[in-house]
Amino acid sequence: MNIHSTQSHLFASLTAYLQDLQESGVDGIPVELMYAAEPVATPQPVQAKEQEPAEPVNEQQPTTKKVETLEQIRKDLGPCQRCKLGATRKNLVFGVGNPHARLVFVGEGPGADEDAQGEPFVGDAGKMLNRIIAAMELKREDVYICNVVKCRPPQNRPPESDEVETCVPFLLRQIASVKPEVIVALGTSAAQALLQTKVPISKLRSKFHDFHGIPLMPTYHPSYLLRTGGNSDSFWGVWDDMTQVLQLLKLPVPVKARKK
Numbered sequence: 001m002n003i004h005s006t007q008s009h010l011f012a013s014l015t016a017y018l019q020d021l022q023e024s025g026v027d028g029i030p031v032e033l034m035y036a037a038e039p040v041a042t043p044q045p046v047q048a049k050e051q052e053p054a055e056p057v058n059e060q061q062p063t064t065k066k067v068e069t070l071e072q073i074r075k076d077l078g079p080c081q082r083c084k085l086g087a088t089r090k091n092l093v094f095g096v097g098n099p100h101a102r103l104v105f106v107g108e109g110p111g112a113d114e115d116a117q118g119e120p121f122v123g124d125a126g127k128m129l130n131r132i133i134a135a136m137e138l139k140r141e142d143v144y145i146c147n148v149v150k151c152r153p154p155q156n157r158p159p160e161s162d163e164v165e166t167c168v169p170f171l172l173r174q175i176a177s178v179k180p181e182v183i184v185a186l187g188t189s190a191a192q193a194l195l196q197t198k199v200p201i202s203k204l205r206s207k208f209h210d211f212h213g214i215p216l217m218p219t220y221h222p223s224y225l226l227r228t229g230g231n232s233d234s235f236w237g238v239w240d241d242m243t244q245v246l247q248l249l250k251l252p253v254p255v256k257a258r259k260k
């Protein structure tokens with residue numbers, strides 16, 4: 001199955017899932033994915049997003065929306081064996097961070113360290129991502145971090161289209177639950193899976209794309225920066241991308257000078 005037929009299947013299954021939710025009384029998820037039309041007027045801490053009440057104040061009011069919690073989504077995944085990655089993983093890697101973060105990072109899939117610890121981005125790529133987050137003057141616990149697939153692909157190969165198709169609906173539900181103001185897609189797999197495209201990351205990055213009303217910034221994967229080095233063009237390209245993210249969030253942009 002190629003990536004485009006995978007994506008049509010993915011959206012067909014997501015549509016069916018949303019219809020099921022609607023029939024069972026949940027009417028808020030697609031709307032909740034919409035980015036707030038009004039920009040934030042004043043700088044806000046990245047973790048301090050206003051929350052809607054999880055439960056309706058008055059069950060009779062038709063405008064009340066129920067949003068799944070991350071715990072509910074994790075419970076639904078259970079000891080997942082929906083795709084072939086389930087057979088070889090040690091730990092399912094769901095996601096980590098602030099469940100109401102204004103900023104979500106999406107990577108490709110767990111590596112060996114993440115598989116061993118059950119947490120995304122804890123190995124060498126994770127250290128590089130932590131550097132990026134710290135350079136933004138944010139903390140790892142302020143943001144939410146997850147992956148396109150939740151189980152380690154053998155030999156760290158990119159996830160295959162059937163694996164992405166099976167797992168991405170859960171990622172979309174996580175995003176709908178967190179309701180971030182901005183998403184950063186780390187690397188080719190994340191950017192292509194979320195934006196349903198085959199365009200290379202080098203052409204996608206450096207500008208915002210629309211993801212169901214949420215601005216999405218594709219950027220290079222931290223593993224790529226490990227290969228190119230901490231003062232490379234790609235490293236500074238990522239910093240330019242993160243500068244745009246901070247500006248959109250109306251957060252201070254730290255001044256960083258490139259070494260000559």
Ligand code: URA
Pocket residue numbers: 107108109110111114119120121122123125126147
């Ligand atoms: N690379 C990813 O894309 N995700 C992780 O969690 C770790 C490495």
